[in-house]
Amino acid sequence: MREITEMEIKDGSWFVHSGVTRHSYVSPGIYEARILSPIGWLTSKVRSDCRLTSSASVNMSGDDDVSFVVGRIASLKSLKFDLVVAGYREAFASLTADRIFVARSASEAATDLSMMAVRAPWRSDPIIKIAGFSDDEMLRMAIYDTVIRFEDAVERHGAWRLLYDGTGTVMHEHQHQGMYRLFSQFIFGAYGISVDPNADHGSGPTDFTLRLRGAVNVIEFKKDLKKSEIRHGLEVQLPLYMASAEALRGTYIVMCHSNSRPEVEDILSQVFAENPDLPEIDCWVIDCRPRASASKAATREAT
Known part of the structure; x- marks a missing residue:
């Protein structure tokens, strides 16, 4: 996705916006962005039940000059857009808990948003420590949080469309990885997590190698087009990557385009049952199959 000021705008176009977002109250439970x-x-209407935090109602007032928005053009004629995701460009804006300690911060914000989701990391180097959690635990929690948000966007908010080209063909895994990186940028940037895409530690390039000081986690994405590849990725590929990177924990994300979630979960369960000596790996199964439009759904037959 490209910055809205740097693209041709059409109906249905997805975009990112990093300028000012102007919020205003419309009616009980409804705000306008x-x-x-x-x-x-x-303009876009935002329902109050879409807010994830209690502070959102305070932040959604007046001009927000540190906002970051992912949206889709709903109608050029009426100048309407669907607001899909909204957050902060500067990760520290929402970190206020007294358990968070910033030991060092040297921030140099990136200006090319397209690079955030492709290659170059966001140029921010905060060192944050949360009391009571080890680096391994913090890294695992950060990955958990970003995958949950990524899964929710794909399965319930239409982001699955970004994983298919104009002909309905499933796009390369790089597209899946780029989307995930865009979703993870804020949290990983806040905690100072280093993201190394395609890092080769001696056994081939990983999808992502994440580092938080001494903690290491390797993330492997896998499309479900071949069940044999799902097994191989969990049973052989990711453990080898982890050993080469000296990672104590890995993350395995299967993007379902052909099979149902239970079918893939059965495969993963079989691998763990047959290989009790596998390293610590967190598995995720995300349903990326196209959803039928309600306007085109079959009419129920009268009984």
Whole structure:
């Protein structure tokens, strides 16, 4: 996805926006978000039940100049867009708990948003420590949080569309990885987690190698087009990557395009049952199969 100021805007286009977002109250339970684009002000309605935190109602007031928005053009004619994800460009904006200690911070914000999801990491180097948690635990929790958000966007908010090209063909795993990296950028940046895509530690390039001081976690993405490859990735590929990177824990994410979640979970369960000596690996199964539009769904027959 590209910055809205740097792209051709069409109906249905997905975009990111890193400028000012103007919020205003409309009616009980409804707010309006406005962003300035090359074609004028675009508006979107936001329901109060979509807010994830109690502080969102305070933040959604007036002009927010540190916002980051992922959206989709709903109608050029009426200048409407669907607000899909909204957050902060600067990760520290939402970190206020007294258990968080910033030991060092040297921030140099990236300006090319397209690079955030492809290659270059966000140029921010905070060193944060949360009392009571080891680096391994913090790294695992950060990955858990980002995968949950990524899964929710794909399965319940239409982001699965970004994993298919215009002909309906499943896109390369790099597209899946790029989407995940975009979702993870804020949290990983806040904790100072180093993200190394395609890092080769001696047994081939990993999808992502994550480091938080002394903690290491290797993430492997796998499409479910071949069941044999799902097994091989968990049974052989990821453990070898982990050994080469000296990672005590790994993360295995299966993106379902052909099989149902239970079918893939059965395969993963079999691998663990047959290989009790596997290293510590957290497995995720995300349903990326296309959803039918409600307007095109079959009519129920009368009984």
